[in-house]
Amino acid sequence: MTGTLTLLPAVDVAGGRAAQARDGAPDDPLRIATDLVDQGAAMLHLVDLDRAFGRGGDPDLMTELLGRIPVPVQLSGGIATTADVAWAAGTGASRVVLASSALSEPALVEAAAATLGERLVVAVDVREGQVVARGTPLVLGPTAEVLAGHPALRDGRIRVLVADASRDGRRSGADLDLFASVAELVGSPVTASGGVADLADLTRLRASEAVDELVLGAALHEGAFTLRDALEVCA
Template identity: 35%
Template sequence: MILYPAIDLKDGQCVRLLRGEMDKATVFGNDPAAQALAFQQAGCEWLHLVDLNGAFAGRPVNAAAVEAILAAISVPAQLGGGIRDMATIESWLSRGVRRVILGTVAVENPALVHEAARAFPGRVAVGIDARQGRVATRGWAEETDMMATDLARAFEDAGVAAIIYTDIDRDGAMEGPNIAATEALARAVSIPVIASGGVSSLADLVALRGTGVIAGAISGRALYDGALDLAEALATLRD
């Protein structure tokens, strides 16, 4: 199981939100590239980047910070937030992002996900963010009646590389991930599922790995707060 340290970008800074609320952002640093390099030096295999402003604006906003990160690291990075058309997908992939994450557009224009996955095999992921199992879009500001599992199944044969499943009510709350819901989703589809939201301890990672079906986990606040030591976590997952 791969651990993805998260760098969430708001106004060019590294922040963490509480349950997706933009007005409840805690700033953890003003040098995202330095933070990315620190994660790499600790041994991470991947980075998870989110343009939070972009998720609300529907277009890239923190491009300069993302480009600085890409210039500083050699490990692959996946990026989500404000990626809603083929031109933006192509642009980020050409600039060094290894994998783009399509969230809002997966609900509003699923044909684009299919098209992008065909055009860029292995480099397109779907982000499914949910409250009480129901998908939320546009920076989690708009809730839909679509169930997360139904959305995931819609891309079963699309060729997407992964599904990043975020339980919004757990995100940034340091209360542990929704293991049951994430495991259920992972068992419902053949697409690799990455857990996000609430991953805050070594025990959380061990429990997620123990399901035998979850391919990865994303952690942010716990790494910044020191509740989770990245090097120790990576060593545990390797063992």
């Protein structure tokens, strides 16, 4: 049975510029975001790569972008401490993604849920069956064991974003089995990220009951398809 697949095009920001810009194309993140909205994006996934990779981040720019992007935004990138959550909660983000590293601290996940409520999304970055924290050497353990320590993630109250860390940015094909396995563990459909290569992947993901949202990154920005084509497949 074909379901609904909501697309969240990604805008990755590093050094104040849009990391997706290719071959001298404009790299103003607001311009990239606005172009995506003009093409039909109803929600964007905004990532502070500098914060995610421990380079300090740019909270002022993120706050400015959140105030100027004319659609709801899911804010991501290294939000992994109580202070990070408090800052993100005060921005205009419609959703806030808690970094996968936070899964090592169940109390932090619970506190984030209390602070953010329905705005909270928890990232589960998976590589070869292990939950990892991209941008760090941290390996938290087997996916099922890590999620077993978080009852709040198993009642559908908190949305989970499953990032395929082994395929992210590589356009090697979406791993539906991975997304389905995590969806089964948490008991609800997940937001998927990583590996999408072409429109056929979107068709397969749309048909999956385990996935109801998809973060679109490399395939979109490297021209494998247009956002309009992707939205048509998912309409």
